[in-house]
Amino acid sequence: MRDKKILFGVCGSIAAFKAAGWVSSLAQEGAQVHVVMTAAATRFVTPLTFSALSGNPAHSELFAAGMEHIALSAAADAVLIAPATAQTIARLAHGLADDLLAASVLACAAPVLICPAMNCRMLAHPATQRNLAVLREYGCRIVEPDSGRLACGEEGTGRLAEWDTVREALLGLLAKQDMAGERVLITAGPTQEPLDPARFLSNRSSGKMGYALARTARRRGAEVTLISGPVALAPPPDMNVIPVRTALEMAEAVSRHATAASIVVKAAAVADFRAAAFSAQKIKKTAADLLLALAANPDILAALGSKRRSGQLLIGFAAESSSHEAEGRRKLLAKNADLIVVNDILGSSTGFEADTNQVTLITRNSSETLELLSKEETADRIWDKALCLLQDRAAVGAENRA
Ligand code: CTP
Secondary structure (H helix, E strand, C coil), rough: CEEEEEEEECCCCCCCCHHHHHHHHHHHHHEEEEEEEEECHHHHHHHHHHHHHHHCECCCCCCCCCHHHHHHHHHEEEEEEEEEEEEHHHHHHCCCCCHHHHHHHHCCCCCEEEEECCCCHHCCCHHHHHHHHHHCCCCEEEECCEEECCCCCCCEECCEEEEEEHHHHHHHCCCCCCCCEEEEEEECCCCCEECCCEECCCCCCCCHHHHHHHHHHHHHCCCEEEEEECCCCCCCCEEEEEEEEHHHHHHHHHHCCCCCCCCEECCCCCCCCEECCCCCCCCCCCCCCCCCCCCEEEHHHHHHHHHHCCCEEEEEEEECCCHHHHHHHHHHHHHCEEEEEEECCCCCCCCCCCCCCCEEEEHHHHEEECCCHHHHHHHHHHHHHHHHHHHHHHHHHHHHCC
16 A cells, blocks of 8 residues: 555545544555545544544535645545445435545546445346446446444444555555456465364464465455464455365365466465364373374375366465475475475564564575565565566466467
């Protein structure tokens, strides 16, 4: 979001109070937010609130200051309208320019994200549905409202979508769509291997790196399937999320979805062993030491590498505490992967629970250590590398055919 210019339209709905929090979040992420309010919106939240939160004057008067709508529109990288009422949706669908927000959108060439919020019958009315269809036709992106209890007390569809969903859609509008057409399969998180009804074997993986890969790929236009072990993270919006628990469940889910994928990323920290026999009763404490018998889990990445279809790109991770590069290269060859992302599990700002990471990207003929970055920035760099590998492969294919 850093330095992105967001024209934030607010309409007259009780959900306008939520927009105040969103403006604040955007400003904290470094975006330059310019709020334009409809006259009705100013009845719910004052322009002063939005000015204070965005650090820029909030506008609502079409005739107040010269050619304000042209200046605001020309500068915007994206337009976000939230909450978008039936009235403003109708205005925009008909190309009206009778208030500052409608005029600004009409004069704007930047992508537009619309987040409807209204009573469920107003939303379901054919007039609103037709207006939304027209806006989609004009290239606007609509974030579908949620279902639940509405401000009027009724239950139905019409609640303003959650910020996480809207933020992802906005980041998608701002990102280059260089992964459009790619079908990406990502595994994330740890696996849990049950020992008895009370206990399991697992590891410290938080899933943050895999989830960052999933979100960034989706933003860049890829279709994403995320197979996730048990984590404390919310499922990212707008993708197929498949929860699993054990390594065997993960292996089964991966084999079901891998064939369709153009890129597979095994970011999960798969438990190498499971209990040789699950005890249906709780294992009781005795005076003697306990020896657990463990059975080896299948190596999911190695299985993918041994029978992958041509053209598929295979990316693995290597969680290491020593001999990082040598171990990464050994795993690259042993598992027949195209890229291994090595990370240090001992560093406090890298590896398991951290929000940052410092990784080395190892391919057959290169090795590159990235700087310390957020996990989302690291994910973007991994995708950049993956796209380069795909391009190189396409170039070699074209050469061979020539
Ligand atoms: N992996 C897998 N299935 C397993 C174990 C690992 O698919 N049963 C994948 C991981 O998702 C990762 C890569 O293999 O992409 C390397 O995982 P890592 O735990 O670093 O290495 P291991 O092969 O398990 O070897 P070791 O634990 O001895 O380092």
